[in-house]
Amino acid sequence: MATKLTKPVTRVLSVKDSNGVEGEIAVTISEEGVQLLKGRRKLSVVGWGEISKLTELPEKAPAQYADNKLGWLVELSKDKEEEPWDQERKEKKFSRILQNKFNKTYNQGNILVELPPSRRVIFVSSYNGDRSIPYFVSFPKIRLNISYIYHPNKCRFYVSSVRLCFFDKSQVYYPIFSNTGSGLMLCCNTVNAANIETLADQQIKLIFQSKFTSDLQDSLFKYGIYDFVEYHSYLKKWEKKTKSNPKWVPGAKELKKFNGDGGITPEYFLKVGTDGDYEYTRGFYS
Secondary structure, three states: OOOOOOOOEEEEEEEEOOOOOEEEEEEEEOOOEEEEEEOOEEEEEEEHHHHHHHOOOOOOOOHHHOOOHHHHHHHHHOOOOOEOOEHHHHOOOOOEEEEEEEEOOOOEEEEEEEEOOEEEEEEEEOOOOOOEEEEEEEEOEEEEEEEEEEEOOOOEEEEEEEEEEEEEOOEEEOOOOOOEOHHHEEOOOOOEEOOHHHHHHHHHHHHHHOEEOOOOEHHHHOOOOOOHHHHHHHHHHHHHHHHHOOOOOOOOOOOOEOOOEOOEOHHHHOOOOOOOOEEEEOOOOO
């Protein structure tokens, strides 16, 4: 028997973020939707209309979700172990460190990380910034060049900057993400960890758990997107293609080539070799 919601219901929950930091948030369910608060700071508001949009079942959805659309929403949010376009993921983790370049003299370096094509739920700030709007969209390969600093006294690695691109057939493309500035620099919070592998995993999780805002839009300009109204319209089109064809992966026709800007060239996401005082390794350095 269904329960009618006559007034907002709030519960305080203790949660951990991707860095393992624990804290309390207030979750309020009302007729308008779901709201998350930390103290007096509003973290996110998602309306029922946006939630229901994500729970539209495709024609070939498993029968077990026919009467459990929220279960389908949870299923969509998971990182699948297998996708039609990437059978190699049966044996591999979702992200893969292609290379680590470490400078022993200055205790700093860069790691090149690759994510396979995937479908994800991302959260984008609304036009006026008062809530998050979810989109279920398909992405091509993603490569990240993560700069880090190693603190010997603490035996920990700290991310100092992140650059991100879309990648397909040895070609670098601008990402369809806001918060991306000159030279594909991503404006995001950063993490620290005891080893490089954990550092990369936690940084990627943090990026996709965050809300994409209008702080930087350099990458969007390359797609002819000049305001957030256009940005949301663009994402709605990608979401429609994603839902209508599970095998669709954006390629050269949909993406804009990155030929270099902000002092960064495409080789920044390709280079493998040795120079100066740098040590190059496959896997991770610890």
